[in-house]
Amino acid sequence: MVKVENLTKTYDKGSIKALKNINLSVEKGELFGLIGPDGAGKTSLFRILTSLLIPDSGTAQIMNYDCVKDYKEIRKITGYMPGKFSLYQDLSVEENLTFFASVFGTSVEENYYLIKDIYTQIEPFKKRLAGKLSGGMKQKLALSCALIHKPEILILDEPTTGVDAVSRKEFWDMLKKLKKEGITILVSTPYMDEASLCDRIALIQNGEILSVNEPQNIINQFNRKLFAIRASNMYQLMQDLKRFENLNTVFLFGQFVHFTSNNREILESDIYSFLELNNHSDIFIQEIEPTIEDCFMEFAKVENSFEKH
Amino acid sequence: MNRFKAFVRKEFYHIFRDKRTMLILFGMPVVQILLFGFVITTEIKDVEIAVWDKSKDEVTQNITNKLLGSGYFKLVKNIDNEQEIYEAFKKGEIKEALIFENNFSKNLNTKNNADIQIITDASDPNIANLIVSYTSAIVYSYTSELNANLKIPMQIKTESTMLYNSEMKSVFMFVPGTMAMILMLVSAMITSIAITREKELGTMEVLLVSPLKVSQIIIGKVAPYVVLSIINVITIIALAMSIFHMPIVGSLSLLIGVSILFIFMALAxxxxxSTVTNDQQTAMMISMFALMLPTILLSGFIFPIENMPKILQWLTIIIPPKYYINAIKDIMLKGSDLSYIWKDVAVLLAMTLILIGLSIKKFKIRLE
Structure with a gap:
């Protein structure tokens, strides 16, 4: 469905490398997630796929249409939702939807079944101007507008950024329903916890793809013991753990510090005694299952050490 | 077709829901034309005068009556001492004072010579000049009447006729210029802002990733402004005709035709x-400096091109409003038909085609 080969994109005459030799393929009907922090290159990749940008080198194809040469075909089969809210704020919900339907040469009625579940949630506000909607409702409207022409592929750039937790969950439920309609969905997000909701994910950082796999497989590849640690003085805890022998990664994760060691046989008690030696109190240590974020940190670390050498 | 209709409808929503746009579109033309028509005026009418008639005879009465009967002057007060004159000027009651000398009629008959002193308020020198020349002209025409049956040896008289605007009404000169300015503002500035607004808000990104062709986006975007600009042209002409009694000598349809050509030029x-800028602010600044100033200063609207330094005169060759103002002035005031103004129209047409071609070529189908 989507095929990206050796794709490179730079800005400002090559001084900023947004994408470095990226390879990616997405199957038809897949819900594919592009996971990475801000500035990783997600938006650049999506803009190339939607024919809005021209890559420096490499190719990108959707359904065998080249994203540069066949941009006209590409624009017929894609539904695109940019990262920034891009509907007409001075038009009402209803007017926005009707406008985008007619721009794509269809009508709201024709594909109503596709957006029904989403649209019924914002329908009570259909006379309200789009600019006056809440964040979650804006995204639902934007999704409706991107869907109204029944695209083959839906490209969503950070649709859940700045949206409350409840709306985020609803949004992902909708994506799952759309997947059942046979629409291929390519979605990017900086939220690692959303990764597990995708069929397959690509971890991306600094314009490079760290790993592409099913979320569970990525977690399974994590072959270290992971500890969640807490103590009364969190700042000192971080500083001390950084001095730990055989340290692999240590980073703050909510109320805990996540810690991995190069010593795969390490035990909770080893860490405990080290911390006690450093006068920490209220120490809590537990070995836990890794999340996608832990995997991301692990991959990112490997990637960074390659860069340094 | 459906796409186009939806696009135009959307554009009208934008226009009607934005108070600022509405104000510029409909408020400004009216205000501009009224301002130029009433405030900036180079003609005189009902000038307040005071008369100190020291002689009070038949001739001075006649001259005073002639002055007041002309419609240019209005008698505010009769004075009988010098002090009063300066007070009246200071209070701003009068713009001109006339003093007839003693024994005016007698002097005229015996010495063939009599004096009138004219005092004017020259804090506005142009108006003062006009007042003096109008007064002198009226007095002169009165003396000519007196001399009608006398034979004066060897006299050269100049007689001037102001063709096409015989009453020197300045509003007639301002209407074509104001039209050019408003059309530039509405068509060029507002469209450039309307298009860059889509870029700024990110909606252009969505429009580009749709099956709309570039030409459909452009035409859909500017079509409403064509309609509104034509309404503006008609409003201005109607105002000029009804309030300022401006005669349109030539063909009204030719006038509107040339205006539509100019509208297309401005839209392009x-x-x-909009293709060289990405935000509304820049678009507005460029429109202001690159379009409005030349339209006002270099088009012959306010300053005659013939009086400019040579370099500026050459520069006016590339200023489209110059040709437009030329053409419609001829149509309105001289009643010229196409065979007289075809040169201006041809230049405008060529400029329009080049600009349309350029803007379609430069309009980006992508984000960079």
Whole structure:
């Protein structure tokens, strides 16, 4: 469905490398997630796929249409939702939807079944101007507008950024329903916890793809013991753990510090005694299952050490 | 067709829901034309005068009556001492004072010579000049009447006729210029802002990733402004005709035809500006400096091109409003038909085609 080969994109005459030799393929009907922090290159990749940008080198194809040469075909089969809210704020919900339907040469009625579940949630506000909607409702409207022409592929750039937790969950439920309609969905997000909701994910950082796999497989590849640690003085805890022998990664994760060691046989008690030696109190240590974020940190670390050498 | 209709409808929503746009579109033309018509005036009418008639005879009465009967002057008060004159000037009651000398009629008959002193308020020198020349002209015409049956040896008289605007009404000169300015503003500035607004808000990104062709986006975007600009042209002409009694000597349809050509030129300019900018602020600044100032200063609207330094005169060759103002002035005031103004129209047409071509070529189908 989507095929990206050796794709490179730079800005400002090559001084900023947004994408470095990226390879990616997405199957038809897949819900594919592009996971990475801000500035990783997600938006650049999506803009190339939607024919809005021209890559420096490499190719990108959707359904065998080249994203540069066949941009006209590409624009017929894609539904695109940019990262920034891009509907007409001075038009009402209803007017926005009707406008985008007619721009794509269809009508709201024709594909109503596709957006029904989403649209019924914002329908009570259909006379309200789009600019006056809440964040979650804006995204639902934007999704409706991107869907109204029944695209083959839906490209969503950070649709859940700045949206409350409840709306985020609803949004992902909708994506799952759309997947059942046979629409291929390519979605990017900086939220690692959303990764597990995708069929397959690509971890991306600094314009490079760290790993592409099913979320569970990525977690399974994590072959270290992971500890969640807490103590009364969190700042000192971080500083001390950084001095730990055989340290692999240590980073703050909510109320805990996540810690991995190069010593795969390490035990909770080893860490405990080290911390006690450093006068920490209220120490809590537990070995836990890794999340996608832990995997991301692990991959990112490997990637960074390659860069340094 | 359906796409186009939806696009135009959307554009009208934008226009009607934005108070600022509405104000510029409909409020400004009316205000501009009224301002130029009433405030900036180079003609005189009902000038307040005071008369100190020291002689009070038949001749001075006649001259005073002639002055007041002309419609240019209005008698505010009769005075009988010098002090009063300066007070009246200071209070701003009068703009001119006339003093007839003693024994005016007698002097005229015996010495063939009599004096009138004219005192004017020259804090506005142009108006003062006009007042003096109007007064002198009226007095002169009165003396000519007196001399009608006398034979004066060897006299050269100049007689001037102001063709096409015989009453020197300045509003007639301002209407064509104001039309050019408003059409530039509405067509070029507002369209460039309307297009860059889509870029700024990110909606252009969505429009580009749709099956709309570039030409459909452009035409859909500017079509409403064509309609509104034509309404503006008609409003201005109607105002000029009804309030300022401006005669339109030539063909009204030719006038509107040339105006539509100019509207297209301005729209193309607006699109061109929007292709080189990404935000509304810049688009507005460019429109202001690159379009409005030349339209006001270099088009012959306010300052005659013939009086400019040579370099500026050459520069006016590339200023489209110059040709437009030329053409419609001829149509309105001289009643010229196409065979007289075809040169101006041809230049405008060529400029329009080049600009349309350029703006379509430069309009980006992508984000960079």
């Amino acid at each position: 300019l607006g699109i061109l500006i």
